[in-house]
Amino acid sequence: MKVYEKAPAKINLLLDVLRKREDGFHEVEMVMTMVDLADRLEMEELSRDTIIISSQAGYIPLDEKNLAFQAAKLIKERYEVKQGVYIHLDKKIPVAAGLAGGSSDAAATLRGLNRLWQLNIAEEELQLLGAELGSDVPFCITGGTAIARGRGEKLEHISNPPQCWVVLAKPPINVSTADVYGRLRANAIRQHPSLDAMLRSIQTQQFPDMCQALGNVLEEVTLPMHPEVQQLKEAMLKLGAEGVLMSGSGPTVFGLVSKESKVARMYNGLRGFCKEVYAVRLLT
Template sequence: MKIYEKAPAKINLLLDVLRKRDDGYHEVEMIMTMVDLADRLEMEELPRDTIIISSQVGYIPLDEKNLAFQAARLIKERYNVSKGVYIHLDKKIPVAAGLAGGSSDAAATLRGLNKLWGLGISTEELSELGSELGSDVPFCVKGGTAIARGRGEKLEMIAAPPQCWVVLAKPPINVSTADVYGRLRANALSFHPSIAGMKAALDNGSFYDICARLGNVLETVTLELYPEVRQLKESMLKLGADGVLMSGSGPTVFGLVSKEAKLARIYNGLRGFCKEVYVVRMLT
């Protein structure tokens, strides 16, 4: 028996950091949603007690450094599963891009193994299990659109954005999330994007209000460290995207686009200096 799971990328419509916590994490408020750029996972039970991961790409770890591996190990240990599993990762989401590719792979692994082994674990339990693996994993378990609080694990499901096109562009650099958060001075931020304002825009299904409410305080760090991310944002706006923001800690920048007629110009314009450009739909 084989189980197939889709692991979609997430984008942050809003990301605010409130303070540094005593446990070393940051207290955040975010609004996250998913787009139709996805890794695909194939899972098959093995007779011996082992975890084997393969992928068609050569630039990701396939051992215990991989979040999907960690998810498989966690669910086996927590629910006393002595069977093994073979997982093939068909990677489509760029790595270290601010799109939660690894977290979504971990979430898909939890969902898939729950089915493969008939464990009967509820979505809430899987989400709690995911919080042990990473801050974005609980959201990736549930999917949809949500306000995330705490360090990202406290979720409030909210209205999805109206259907639109999303252009994703990742410059040829990798950004360390830990480094960005480490350089952020949360108590010195002069601007905090409005969670209430973005939630109201989503409730009303107002595409242009959503575009106007986009905000990410981590841009104050990443755009200073990596001028090419700032250039990407400016270019996307000039080319006609309706709303533009960096996702997560970067370096990927996304543009929300209402009219299909604009897409070719934006895509071709960005491909001039950025190889990894994707045109996808919002997952509503």
């Protein structure tokens, strides 16, 4: 038996950091949604008790450093599964890009193995398992659109934002999330985005208001470290994006566009800045 799972990328429409916690993590408040750029996973049961991962992408680890491997190992150990699994990972989401590609792969692995091995694990329990692997994994288990609080694991699902085109561009650099949060001074953030304004824009389906409400406090750290991210934001605005923001800790920048007629111009214009450019829709 084989099972297939889609692992979509996520973007942060809003990312705020409220404070640094005593456990060393940061207390966040985010609005996350998914876009139609996705990895695809194929899972097949093995008779011998082992985990094997393959991928067409030559640049990702296929051992315990891979979050999908960690997810398979976690679910096997927790539920005492003696069968092995072969996972093929068709990688489309850029790595170290602020798009939660690894987290979404882990979530898809948990969902897929729950079905493959007929474990009947409830969604809430899968989310708790996911939280052990990473802060974005619980959201990626269910997808949709949500406010995420705590470390990102406390989720409140909300209505989907107004439908639009999303043009994603990743400059040829990698950004460490741990490094960005390590440099962030939560008590010195200059401007916090308004969660209320973002939620109002989604509730009323007002696309221009949503573009105005976009905000990510991690830009204060990543942009000075990597000026090319700022240049990419400026290029997107010049090419006609109606709202532009860095996703997560970066370096990927997304531009929101309401009219399809603008998409080709933006896509072609951005290819002059970087090779990794994607034109997709919100996954609503």
